Amino acid sequence: MRRVATKIFLAFAVALAAFGAVAAFGVARLHDLRRDLRLLSAGYLPLTRIAAQLDVKDWVASRALEARALDPAARRVYLPVARAHFPALVREKIEEGRRVAQVARADARGDEARFLGDVLARLDTLATRWAEYDREARGLLDALEAGEGQDPRTAPAFEARAQAVRQLEKGLSLDVKLLQVALESQISDRVHATEQAESDTVLLVVIYSFLALAVGVGAAAISQRLLAPIQRLTEGVKAVAAGDLSRKVEVRSRDEIGLLAREFNAMATSLDRQRAELRRAERLAAVGRISAQITHEIRNPLNAIGLNTELLAEEIEALPSPPKEAVALVAAISREVDRLNGVAEEYLRFARLPKPALGRQDLNEILGGLLDFLSPELAAARVEVERKLAPDLPPIRADENQLRAVFLNLLRNSREAMPRGGRITVATRAFGGAVEVTVRDTGGGIPPGDLTRIFEPFYSTKERGTGLGLAFTQQVVEEHGGSIRCDSVVGEGTTFTLRFPAAREEQAAAAETANEGGAAG
Known part of the structure; x- marks a missing residue:
């Protein structure tokens, strides 16, 4: 038998669990949104900025060709600047991109982690190609500094070398553009997905909140239904207290309220039976007292009538020719006296029933x-x-x-x-x-x-x-x-x-x- 308090506790526990589930769902979705925003702000946006700074278009080849046309004094000033600036900047940006991608990948999951792994692979490829480009570009600058390209005999070889460097520059530029496009596309997808997730989260939170509210209303209704028999039991108690012992409380539950109602009905039935027995006992006692009094009052006259009837019968029988009607009348009187004595004895036996041995x-x-x-x-x-x-x-x-x-x-x-x-x-x-x-x-x-x-x-x-x-x-x-x-x-x-x-x-x-x-x- 499950107690009413347990049932009510379970009903409200279910309601609280429903609201807790809604709250947990909202917190989880907010956590996912925060993770997506952090991935955007700390991962994709910095990577996009770094990719924009990796523009290697016309870094060495075109400038080497331009420097070849300069006079020796201007060329000596320009070449150290070009040699020192560009390689260090690109290497720093590639390493910075690697660090950002590795940190963002640690927080990413699923497709995000795979995409950031692809970004790291692209950055590794850029680093490898940049090392090759740096080596060829340095060689080209060394040749220019050694005076190659000035002599018409070495000009074709220098042109070919510059063209090879230009091809490396174009390849690097294409890789950087592809990386930028991939990052921009991923950012656009993530922003759209985040906006959709926000809309879905708001809608689901509203729906789940209404469902939790329905569960709470249901729990309140169940509690009200469980406690409703108390009102019927109270009305039954008032009715019995007013003297209506035939009143029954209809409660069919199997909890303690139902048990209390059944015990109350049994008590009312017992009280009704005891009241009926008490009334019967009082009536029997009154009847006994009246019977004893009446029997006591009529027994002596009956005995006298019986005795006189017997004497009258003896005198009638002593007559020479006793009248038949008188004999029959005396006999009838005697029989009625005997019957009345029997009735009186029955009354006395009923009124003075001894305690059984x-x-x-x-x-x-x-x-x-x-x-x-x-x-x-x-x-x-x-x-x-x-x-x-x-x-x-x-x-x-x-x-x-x-x-x-x-x-x-x-x-x-x-x-x-x-x-x-x-x-x-x-x-x-x-x-x-x-x-x-x-x-x-x-x-x-x-x-x-x-x-x-x-x-x-x-x-x-x-x-x-x-x-x-x-x-x-x-x-x-x-x-x-x-x-x-x-x-x-x-x-x-x-x-x-x-x-x-x-x-x-x-x-x-x-x-x-x-x-x-x-x-x-």
């Missing part, structure tokens, strides 16, 4: 003896008895006389329910830690409207019934810690089911047997 009793033995005692009476009423007494029935702790009165009342009720005869089935069985007895008849049954009131005192469907028999039976059964239930179908018959707890030692033995069976299984 409990002892170990065998229900099979009690029922068997009672059925043997009633067999002539039942046979005379054309009632067949079927016994289904389970062997090895656990004993119970009960008052034998009170149980005999209970079963006698049920059996006679069954007989009276079958005026034309029928069948009574008496069965016993062990049921868990209890013993169950059923008394079933094939009489006319009890209508549903009467079935709910048959255990009420003074309620009877018989013409001359007192309405105390089943109330007495229920009282005795409950005094023994048992229960009684009546099931009836009109036209098919009625079944009374009585359940008594088995003796404690028998319950312990049954539990031990069950445990041994479970261990063996």
